[in-house]
Amino acid sequence: MTDAPDIPVRVRPEVAALPPYKQGRQAGAEAFKLSSNENPFDPLPGVLERLRAATALNRYPDASATRLRERLAERFGVGVDAVHIGAGSVSILAQLVQATCGPGDELVYAWRSFEAYPWLAVVAGATAVHVPLGGGARHDLDAMAEAITERTRAVIVCSPNNPTGPIVTQAEFDAFVERVPSDVLVILDEAYAEFVTAPDAVNGLREPGGPRRPNVVVLRTFSKAYGLAGLRVGYAVGHPRVLDAARSTAIPLSVTAHAEEAALASLEAEAELLERVREIAGRRDRLAAALRDAGWSIPDAQGNFVWLPSGDETLTFASAFEEAGLIVRPFAGDGIRISVGEEGSVDKVLRIATSVVMDLPEGHPGRRLA
Incomplete structure (x- = not known):
């Protein structure tokens, strides 16, 4: 058992060293929350x-x-x-x-x-x-x-x-x-x-x-x-x-x-719900295609999210999204996951993603353009 001074009881060392699960950040009233892969539609009546x-x-x-x-x-x-x-x-x-x-x-x-x-x-x-x-x-x-x-x-x-x-x-x-x-x-x-x-x-x-x-x-x-x-x-x-x-x-x-x-x-109500799913999938495909056109090299997107392989620039780029009212999910050193949210979020995502992609060095795996 660990004797870590900041824990008042004896806890398994491997558990004491384990960071708690980090939920996607919540968004304020003026921001789009694109960090938790949630469905942007309200439940059906x-x-x-x-x-x-x-x-x-x-x-x-x-x-x-x-x-x-x-x-x-x-x-x-x-x-x-x-x-x-x-x-x-x-x-x-x-x-x-x-x-x-x-x-x-x-x-x-x-x-x-x-x-x-x-x-x-x-x-x-x-x-x-x-x-x-x-x-x-x-x-x-x-x-x-x-x-x-x-x-x-x-x-x-x-x-x-x-x-x-x-x-x-x-x-x-x-x-x-x-x-x-x-x-x-x-x-x-x-x-x-x-x-x-x-x-x-x-x-x-x-x-x-x-x-x-x-x-x-x-x-x-x-x-x-x-x-x-x-x-x-x-x-x-x-x-x-x-x-x-x-x-x-x-x-x-x-x-x-x-x-x-x-x-x-x-x-x-599955038939109506799956119509919404198809709409989200179509929005995802449009977003992924536009990100590639903007210069990003992103993998195939088959969930309700897209992945920007931003590597060492991940936290810097995530801050740029946040400043624009877009709460995304950064994974330090690897990339940024962006949920497919409301239609109104798409152009904002593309604007920020386009503005930062050229900051990736030439030859970076996340960048399509030399």
Whole structure:
């Protein structure tokens, strides 16, 4: 245990050294918040009506969100026990890591990817094994397969990759899973699946019956495409006994009745919601194309965000965006993730991005123009 003088109790050294999760900055009334990959649209009126009708705040929610599990099980052609609901897909991810990894074990993932992955390993007492992204800021699945050892207990594949944007193809994922030992958990994190337009992208729930292999679990969320980030509800589809292990590590009653009700209402209004998703995807493609025309070399964007590989200039450039009323998400030394927000934000993003790109030195990987 650590004896750090600024902590009044004995804390595990690796936890004491771990920085807390850093949320995307909030924005003032005059700024656009483009830092957290939120859906810029308000919930549909029908969803809000269902929330207002759910007034039993003095009662605990259904601990397993049975109605939502039943609805999703019917959709994906699986049994109810093959669906697990959590307070956002990241909470299920934490449960799966806690269930599979402990001291001496390894968790493998691509890097840079979702910033929660490293601390999930640390909290579990496991070793984080991050495999550098390959060309085009994409997962290097061959290198990830080679990184698996006898100590590996779980592997995370994020498609589209947050924060860089590219997908893993179905063929790549299938070939990768063939190389993973059958007793190693493969977590396919598809938090942004609804925004994907690439026809060859992996889709862990493309066929009835859920994942083909029992060691694969697919994660999805209602936070992004369905616009319920403030209610925290996500789900997993996989082998019932694997999900039982996740359920055993979950904090009881963490999914509220309001979250379940809003998710059910959103599924009923899915056609209208997905029209909004298509609008965001179109806005994303226009933004990505304009950024390339402005001189940026950016990777394929398949989520609801774009990635500027600004390297050492990241914090300086992020300050320029902030001064213009654009709250973006900088990753020091790597790049800037910009969520696709309101239509009114697009021209402002392009104006600042165009003004700073020529400050990158010639030959910089983020710059298209010499």
